[in-house]
Amino acid sequence: MAILKRMSGPELALVVSVFLACAVEAVEALTIVLAVGTTRGWHSALYGCGSATLALAALIAASGPALTRLPVNSLRLVVGGLLLVFGLQWLRKAILRAAGVQAMHDEAATFASSSAAARAAGERAGARIDAYGFVVSFKGVLLEGLEVAVIVLTFGANQHRIPLAAAAAIAAIAAVALAGLAVRAPLARVPENTMKFAVGVMLTSFGTFWGTQGAGASWPGDDAALLAIIPVVALASLVMVLWLRRAPVAATTAGGPA
């Protein structure tokens, strides 16, 4: 607090702006890591997060201020498109299960049989990396991390205070990470299919948001548009569950990652 009081007006404005902007990006990354960790396992989610952080550090060290010239929109288009493909597969499966069209997945039985098979093969179950979990976590953290780096470089360079902007970004990321640790335990108690439904909604919403931005369109309200997209996707998905429950359907064996 004393540090903040010693700052000049423009410095304080820089710190507050960078902190808030980076907190928004960090929350987006955290949402994806939490969703993946809770449903696909923390091992893969944290490996993906750690690998993305290392990749980012290498990228920043190699390119420095030139990072602001990276084609962020192209990255958003690719990441958004992939998240949409993954998210819709998850959401479809979760809706089919919630509607009773497809049998609920018995995760405990699958885990027990997988662990037994792994032990029989002489490998540690916890050491296996789930490719989906790793990739989704990696992409989310890399994209948001790049945006944080660009925010720090652009805001910081404007006032020739890049270290101050970097400190504000680190503080924002630390605050969001602590909040993530706090909600991790309650999230683990949410039923499996409910969690997968929520993950499908989140991935689909983020994919829609980033894909649209990457294609060159702007959302009304920028990042705040996510606060409308997520409930719309969730509500529409719930309506689809009700629609499938009422429609006469045959059993299906739809595949996918979830």
Place this chain on the structure above:
Amino acid sequence: MSRVLAICRSVWRFIVGDDWITAVGIVAALALTALIAQTGTGAWWVMPPAVLALLALSLRRAAR
């Protein structure tokens, strides 16, 4: 050659899964968004209905 094909198949299964129609639909909707955005008109409204329509169609195919 067969190894390359096997890798391509694995990548395809990993990304697209068992519903290639939805994946193609997403690419088409993103392309349409880009086309409209290039004209200078607001194009944010394309993706939300396109995504929900693709999901509904995918569910209908899966439930049939």
